[in-house]
Amino acid sequence: MLHTRTTVTIVLALLQLLDLPRYVEAQYSDFGATTKYCYSCMSEDFLLHWPYLDEVYYRPINFTDHCFKIPARANIGMMPCSHSMCVTVIEPRILAGQHIGNNIIRGCFSGVFKHGATPRTATQNVLDTSCMRMPAHKLLPPRLAGRSSNRTVELCWCVGQLCNDYPSVAINRR
Numbered sequence: 001m002l003h004t005r006t007t008v009t010i011v012l013a014l015l016q017l018l019d020l021p022r023y024v025e026a027q028y029s030d031f032g033a034t035t036k037y038c039y040s041c042m043s044e045d046f047l048l049h050w051p052y053l054d055e056v057y058y059r060p061i062n063f064t065d066h067c068f069k070i071p072a073r074a075n076i077g078m079m080p081c082s083h084s085m086c087v088t089v090i091e092p093r094i095l096a097g098q099h100i101g102n103n104i105i106r107g108c109f110s111g112v113f114k115h116g117a118t119p120r121t122a123t124q125n126v127l128d129t130s131c132m133r134m135p136a137h138k139l140l141p142p143r144l145a146g147r148s149s150n151r152t153v154e155l156c157w158c159v160g161q162l163c164n165d166y167p168s169v170a171i172n173r174r
Contacts, residue, residue: 038086038164040079040111041067043103045093056140058111067104070165078162081108086164088129090154091136106164109157115141129166131156 040061046053047063061077070076089105089112105112134155137148156166 035080036082036086036160037078037162038081038108038111039067039070039106039162040077040108042105043067045103046105055144056114057105058107058114060105060107060112067106068102068167076106079108079111081111084108084110085157085159086162087112087158088156088164088166089139090156090167092151092153094151113139115139129156129158129163131166 042057042060042063044063044065044067046057050059061079062075064074064076066074066076085108087105087107087109091103091105092099093101093103131154133152136151136153137145139153139155140148156164158164158166
């Protein structure tokens with residue numbers, strides 16, 4: 001174990017010396033021998049409705065408008081997630097029938113949803129971010145699902161260190 005940590009420390013020091021781009025270093029550095037992390041945040045709008053949303057989601061590390069396009073120096077929370085996939089949920093914001101933006105939820109699948117279906121894919125086969133559009137009611141508890149609208153959300157999942165940074169650009173509207 002000590003040898004492994006020493007090796008990782010040396011490799012990271014070499015990466016810094018070589019001044020490789022920051023994102024490459026992040027892909028190969030591990031915060032622990034077996035611990036994987038996911039970004040954990042929700043759009044600030046969710047905080048206003050938290051008493052209702054608390055029935056659907058677990059509380060993220062933070063609520064911030066930086067959750068959508070994660071700036072390089074933003075303080076986005078991270079949560080350990082060695083047992084589950086990282087996820088991003090993109091929920092369209094509609095006002096008077098017009099799409100006015102998106103609300104975002106990021107986290108470890110088991111640390112975001114209190115109810116709902118797990119994406120049907122084998123974790124070991126996920127090499128990159130995969131997404132699917134799904135009815136929002138599938139993420140709700142049964143007593144709320146029956147009263148929900150016909151809106152859809154985009155659910156994206158991935159396996160890897162802080163991989164749930166998608167989308168970095170606006171998604172296509174449907």
